[in-house]
Amino acid sequence: MKNPIKRIDSRDGKLVMAYMYVAFTFLAIGVTMGLLQVLERTGKFEAFFNSLNLGYYQILTLHGVGLGLVLTFFFIVGFMVATQSITTGGYNNKERAMSWIGFILMLVGTISAVVMVLLNEATVLYTFYVPLQAHVIFYVGLVLVIVGTWFNAWLIFMRHARFRKENPGERTPLFSYMSVVTMIMWQIATIGVAISAIFFIIPWALGLTDTVNVLLTRTLFWYFGHPLVYFWLMPAYMMWYAVIPKIIGGKIFSDALARLSFILLLFFSIPVGFHHQLTEPGIDPFWKYLQVDLTMFVVVPSLMTAFSLFATFESRGRELGAKGMFGWLKKMPWGDARFLAPFLGMVLFIPGGAGGIINASHQMNQVVHNTLWVTGHFHLTVATSVMLTFFGTTYWLVPHLTGRVYTPIANRLGVLQAVLWTVGMLIMSTAMHWQGLLGGPRRSAYSDYAGNADTLAWGPYQIAQAVGGSILFLGMVVMIITFLNLAFFAPKGDTEFVVASDAPGSTTPAVFENWKLWIGITLALIAFAYTIPIIDIVKSAPPGAEGFKLW
């Protein structure tokens, strides 16, 4: 008789689906806004855009907040809750209630912020740099979203600790471990943006202070902003390490290596925010250089991940009789969208990561900073590698949660989706990189530079972006249809919750659970990279902009 499928507790399943509904609603809204942007930038739809009651930057804010913050946060939290629930044995009522409280805070915060954007009261983009000012409700909404994620972080820590207490001496589940590391990183990083919003920006938006320290708030934003990109990436790595091996019929190459790469991501993802501020005056070049160096260290766990993935594919390929370095390519389950989508994400992460290294290469950053190159970079990383991985996960996670079958039709739609997304993104992001190298600025509407002599030279690239963006829009439509099908219409039945096991005989050193050590090193690195420059920034602030008036 076949082993019965291990099922998630149905109460946890409903909780996770609540997160998924919000995530996919914002996928639809955000991608639609993206399409409007690329069309506007061609300069060919002026009459249409004049008839819309939405400005370009309002659309861009909705796109960035909706996809970069709302879709990702809801999907990531839902995914972590699901994988921890199934691998640790489920939540008790108190733990589940914590996640529901987190969900409600995140939802109320999202609605508040988005309504303000729609009212054109918060056209400040997803980075909300001052001195652009939004309605205070926008900032309060974002704080609520962050606090909601904290409730989930505490839940993840508590459940992990309970597992250790109830199973002394046993190795903790890899999924739970990776979620704990990600959430520790998140907890430490979000304190920066919370301080910036609560102590500086909100009092200023309320009129309690007349001025705000621009450099300090930007620095606090990027203290959070770089780990934000790893908050997107680490859940994708969780799937690459702990799901993909099972889908191809293999085993995790090394549990210990996966844990080590997560610990390195914890160390190095926070003390690197200055690589987003390399062109900003007011930060001593020494500290910029130091953080650029640390950025090169954060590349190492990604290289380890690449190594581990190649090893997983090659081992499985050899088991199936493959020969040579790339013989495994012939043995992979190409027709399975649960594999194809994340795999295409991995392939595009190679140029995406290389672009990141170029951005981080100190003087070379001057060539690309604030150009469309950067937009091309993050569309390859978060919008392709991460999103395709999330889509590949949706195909088995959602039917598992709703008690439905992942049908061959859903799989065919998944394959189509992965191809559309990859082709669309390749066209759009290549054109963005190229236009960036020609000096095309990022975050600019056609109307901003319509009279510029360079506009003619950029024309073909903008048309290419609109073509790519339209294909991506189709990809989004296919994804939403598949999601709705798996959530509500596919036949009732069982779909496996995919969790890979590791190779026989592999061991994991107990030191990995030494949280005091890992958190201590992380805090020391942050103190090293940030203390002196922040003191400098505060001490050298222009009169009235110290930002400490309230204290």
Ligand code: HAS
């Ligand atoms: Fe970045 C700007 C540097 C990774 C996202 N980045 C951004 C922004 C975003 C973003 C959103 O140093 C814009 C922020 C804004 O609004 O201003 N980034 C890096 C570096 C990395 C990096 C060094 N970024 C990411 C990831 C993101 C992301 C991941 C989202 C998820 N980035 C920068 C810098 C800037 C920046 C500067 C500021 C630019 C400026 O001037 O404003 C690294 O972490 C990348 C390491 C990755 C690798 C690739 C490893 C490859 C793997 C795949 C293996 C494939 C397999 C398949 C196995 C080294 C793991 C093989 C199959 C075959 C058939 C071959």
